[in-house]
Amino acid sequence: ETGVTQSPTHLIKTRGQQVTLRCSSQSGHNTVSWYQQALGQGPQFIFQYYREEENGRGNFPPRFSGLQFPNYSSELNVNALELDDSALYLCASSTGTGYDYEQYFGPGTRLTVT
């Protein structure tokens, strides 16, 4: 198992609500990436944070936002939830920026939007 933790494990929200998901990086890792994984699909890159700054973003609307804290933990915020936001949200930490480093994934948060 990796040292990456995520909370909560499961979450049920109503369309239009807002949600915050949390991720604690593996010790020594300064970069966190967030992914959305729909059922039966591969993870889709949302964004990456390095030293509290966004370091890259995938094709997700601005209602997906994030934060990274000085201890390298991170949050993913999603506003105005839509039914299609129902998915497994994964965070992954690594020791460097970009995509040349092994990523350690957390167990994920299963979000259901009704």
Added chain:
Amino acid sequence: GQQVMQIPQYQHVQEGEDFTTYCNSSTTLSNIQWYKQRPGGHPVFLIQLVKSGEVKKQKRLTFQFGEAKKNSSLHITATQTTDVGTYFCAGSFVMRFGAGTRLTVKP
């Protein structure tokens, strides 16, 4: 935009048979990573390939990066039930995952 395609989508094999999954990119990649996700689990890093034509082995798993750095393959020799899961390739420059190949193994 950059696309990473994986084939096949599903593969069902008898235990002991070989298995291969292929990953193709529409653009040249600086590197490619392979991950395995067990049912109900999260992706776990297997390997990274960086050099053109690179071949790496991990026990029964053989990974190859194409000469043009636009395709890659993962080959498993003599599959075991512990190999069950979905295998993803992920290509830079933006970390794009393929849709994965789901492997099931019949004992």
